Amino acid sequence: MSQAGERLALGCDLGATNLRVAVVDARGTVLSSVRRKLDDRTPSVVAEELAFGAKEALALLGKDLDAVSGLGVGVAGQVAGDSGIVLVGPNLGWTDVRFGALVERAFGRRPRVVNDLSAAAWGERSVGAARGASHVLLVFAGSGVGSGMILGGELYEGAGGIAGELGHVKVVPAGGRPCGCGQRGCLEAYVSGHNLAQRIRELAREGKARAIVRAAGGEPDRIGGPCLEQAAEEGDPEAIELRDEVAQLLGVAIANAVTILNPQKLILGGGVLAGMKGLKLRVREWILRAGGKAQVEQLSILDPALGDDSGVIGAGLLGLHAAR
Ligand SMILES: [Zn+2]
Structure with a gap:
């Protein structure tokens, strides 16, 4: 009280x-x-x-x-x-x-x-999973993709307040998918819930991704991360390939941020990761594989504690x- x-x-x-x-x-x-x-x-x-x-x-x-x-x-x-x-x-x-x-x-x-x-x-x-840590990177992948950073005990926002836009680092340098920010090839264009669903619908229109659509009960509105996860867990090769691609793009982008920032704690959250356990596991593997060796050894990867x-x-x- x-x-x-x-x-x-x-x-x-x-x-x-x-x-x-x-x-x-x-x-x-x-x-x-x-x-x-x-x-x-x-x-x-x-x-x-x-x-x-x-x-x-x-x-x-x-x-x-x-x-x-x-x-x-x-x-x-x-x-x-x-x-x-x-x-x-x-x-x-x-x-x-x-x-x-x-x-x-x-x-x-x-x-x-x-x-x-x-x-x-x-x-x-302050009071959650990274309580007391001075160097923290938080990455959320949900309806958008982004990050927040605590460096040296202070919130780091960059020169103009707009640091940490992890969703808009480029992962496909030429001819990438359009992003809501107006540019192309951004991480968010491949990983956010909305963009992931959009991509599956495009594949479906080409007669592909049948197992993923089936996992959504054939309802276009239900297409998204969870049905991709389900189809991949059931062994569908297309779903596995798409999930692996998303995991690699997200995992390597986070690994690069870890290599640059050397945080003690990395908090991974957001609706896409919360709803796709297999994806999250693979993202984690990519962070450990692609991050700088010494940086990864000093890193704890945690779930958010405050929901x-x-x-x-x-x-x-x-x-x-x-x-x-
Ligand atoms: Zn963008």
């Missing part, structure tokens, strides 16, 4: 379809949380929703905004440093949105706005950190 006078934070996790707001104490404990569905992604409307959600979460504890010392928001997109500007939020349909200023208007106080995976990395590092809470906890604690 929180004690009177304890510093509390509001942590917000803004995804494409949902907004989650939690009241978090300085030890990273979630005291209350609410989820609001985003029907309208107009930035000012989302900022108002966030303010409503925060009031609801505080009301559950019998508190109001006066009890809050820090406010952090993790956004699925590129955030320009401390400016609060979301440069690109593909799943939200946002470009150059001054979201920090909108939240400040709705709330009456300035938030710390960061990339959602930076928030997740800070959460896992869906990593983003709200990390955002809240970053909000407190910024308010110090």
Whole structure:
């Protein structure tokens, strides 16, 4: 239980379809949380929703905004440093949105706005799987692919706040698949859940990938990572080949990041990896095989420990950190 006078934070996790707001104490404990569905992604409307959600979460504890010392928001997109500007939020349909200023208007106080995976990395590092580690790389492969980095005990966001865009490193240098970022050949274009499903549908239209489509019960809407995993586990050669290719692309990209950054802890998460155990195993093998020998020897590969809470906890604690 929180004690009177304890510093509390509001942590917000803004995804494409949902907004989650939690009241978090300085030890990273979630005291209350609410989820609001985003029907309208107009930035000012989302900022108002966030303010409503925060009031609801505080009301559950019998508190109001006066009890809050820090406010952090993790956004699925590129955030320009401390400016609060979301440069690109593909799943939200946002470009150059001054979201920090909108939240400040709705709330009456300035938030710390960061990339959602930076928030997740800070959460896992503060109270989760990488607790206490100074050098942490968190990689999530789900509806998008990205990473968050803690280097030397601090969140590393790069010169302009947009470091760690692992999903947009190039894995096919020429003639690659188009990516949501506008370029071609990005890792995300091969690995994200949406792109993986799209690719299987393209194969199906060419009369291929029959076992994968069968594993989806023949329903186009169910095509995706889990049916690829199922068909591969049942021994279908096409599914095995596709899963191996995805594992290699993702695993080698992560291995390269490990070679460069020399983290102590690597946290692997996200819906695609959570739903495809065989893929995850192979990604891990590629990291160990392709990473620098000494770097790999110093590395622990871990599952996230905070589940869906990593983003709200990390955002809240970053909000407190910024308010110090
Ligand atoms: Zn891209």
